Amino acid sequence: MRIKIENLSKIYADGHKALNGLNLEIEPGMFGLLGPNGAGKTTLMRILTLLQSSTSGTVYFDDYDIARDRKAIRSLLGYLPQDFRFFEKLKTWEFLDYGAGLAGIQGKRKRAEIVDEMLRKVGLYEVRDRWANKLSGGMKRRLGIAQAIIGSPKVIIVDEPTTGLDPEERIRFRNILSDVSDKDVIIILSTHIVGDISSTCKKLALLNKGELRFEGSPDEMIRMTEGKVWEIFVTDSEFKEIKEKYPIISTIPSDGGWDIQIVAEHPEGFEGKTIPPNIEHAYVYFMDYLLQDKMNMYADREEDGELFK
Numbered sequence: 001m002r003i004k005i006e007n008l009s010k011i012y013a014d015g016h017k018a019l020n021g022l023n024l025e026i027e028p029g030m031f032g033l034l035g036p037n038g039a040g041k042t043t044l045m046r047i048l049t050l051l052q053s054s055t056s057g058t059v060y061f062d063d064y065d066i067a068r069d070r071k072a073i074r075s076l077l078g079y080l081p082q083d084f085r086f087f088e089k090l091k092t093w094e095f096l097d098y099g100a101g102l103a104g105i106q107g108k109r110k111r112a113e114i115v116d117e118m119l120r121k122v123g124l125y126e127v128r129d130r131w132a133n134k135l136s137g138g139m140k141r142r143l144g145i146a147q148a149i150i151g152s153p154k155v156i157i158v159d160e161p162t163t164g165l166d167p168e169e170r171i172r173f174r175n176i177l178s179d180v181s182d183k184d185v186i187i188i189l190s191t192h193i194v195g196d197i198s199s200t201c202k203k204l205a206l207l208n209k210g211e212l213r214f215e216g217s218p219d220e221m222i223r224m225t226e227g228k229v230w231e232i233f234v235t236d237s238e239f240k241e242i243k244e245k246y247p248i249i250s251t252i253p254s255d256g257g258w259d260i261q262i263v264a265e266h267p268e269g270f271e272g273k274t275i276p277p278n279i280e281h282a283y284v285y286f287m288d289y290l291l292q293d294k295m296n297m298y299a300d301r302e303e304d305g306e307l308f309k
């Protein structure tokens with residue numbers, strides 16, 4: 001399976017350009033779609049899952065064209081949307097049984113076996129008789145991923161799956177996805193949380209304002225940031241000055257001032273040393289510094305407060 005996105009654009013009725021001439025190829029494995037709020041991730045996922053049309057451009061799933069072969073493409077897809085909800089009054093197993101039916105699994109007995117196996121896989125077997133809408137947040141997400149993967153789809157798309165989950169549930173969720181990784185399955189994981197990507201995805205795409213800013217492996221992204229992350233000691237007044245000029249990644253109080261980490265080509269007027277970058281540094285470099293888009297970025301970060309979880 002291979003997805004080829006060609007020149008994809010989406011302009012909403014109010015004139016907002018959510019995707020702008022996107023070109024991207026996605027191969028089997030876990031693929032991360034990273035970008036701040038409003039980058040266009042949900043728009044892209046909704047186009048890929050046929051819930052929304054594009055304004056121009058197209059997408060191929062192998063030889064299937066999204067404009068023509070909708071039925072065939074639909075049968076390849078499993079989707080966990082960002083705002084995943086349950087119908088009222090369905091028990092956990094009933095919900096999944098319903099999902100299995102939608103995924104084309106026929107025969108009551110066969111379906112029951114598959115549902116039980118899946119409930120065990122996602123750690124919900126013990127609560128199979130509980131009302132689905134009474135599950136904890138983490139359990140609901142696990143039930144959501146269970147319904148997305150139950151028909152063994154070739155393309156699994158999950159939108160912001162770990163938002164609001166505690167660290168233990170995050171890891172659990174990632175492990176479920178890693179378990180279903182297969183050599184011919186594409187898993188697209190959209191997130192604005194950098195840590196979700198670095199620990200699981202071989203390849204990633206970075207979107208900002210509907211445009212592709214980087215495509216490659218997390219390691220490549222980190223390599224391109226080498227020599228750009230600086231550790232500097234600053235006094236209080238210098239801190240105010242440097243804050244205006246460069247994105248600050250961390251701040252630790254130190255005797256008479258602050259030990260800070262910033263992203264910069266060469267921090268003019270300050271003495272410091274470069275340190276080895278990690279994926280979070282690389283994200284700031286691409287999104288914030290490289291794009292000279294500092295103020296927007298900080299507004300997004302304050303809004304959701306979980307960029308670096």
Ligand SMILES: Nc1ncnc2c1ncn2[C@@H]1O[C@H](COP(=O)(O)OP(=O)(O)OP(=O)(O)O)[C@@H](O)[C@H]1O
Nearest residue numbers: 012014016018035036037038039040041042043044
């Ligand atoms: N129906 C719509 N009409 C007009 N503009 C829209 C519509 N849906 C989304 N947008 C705008 O398009 C841009 C991309 O939105 P999208 O939801 O795809 O981004 P995102 O990266 O998924 O962000 P988030 O994480 O906040 O969902 C945003 O500026 C958003 O406000």
